[in-house]
Amino acid sequence: MNAVIDTASLEQDIAGLIIDTLNLEDLQPGDIPPDQPLFRDGLGLDSVDALELALALQKRYGIRVESDAKNAREHFATVANLAAYVASQQAPCAD
Structure with a gap:
């Protein structure tokens, strides 16, 4: 079932996770573009x-x-970088 990872769905899921985890109640997953910076000039997240x-x-x-x-x-x-990282960590090894 996880053999093919849908990047757009994963990005939306991660955006939702960011919102839920950090209690960003005024945002929806669609409000966070995949290529928007998460720190500094973007969402302004910190360490x-x-x-x-x-x-x-x-x-x-x-x-x-x-x-x-x-x-x-x-x-x-x-979010796009996070999705790529998560996908790479979940992908089965080809060896």
Whole structure:
């Protein structure tokens, strides 16, 4: 069932997870474009938000979020980046 991951659905699900996890009650998943920055000029998330979101992603998708600052910053840059990361962590190994 998870063999083919629908990117648009995953992005919407992650946007919803962000809203629910961070109590952004005035937003809907469609209000967060996949390529909108999540930090600074975008949603304005901070490092505490990133930690909460990482825990929520681990719980929801059963993945392990890297703690390497450079990689984490890249993965958490946008919803699209998060969706790509989650998909890559869930994809079965081809080997």
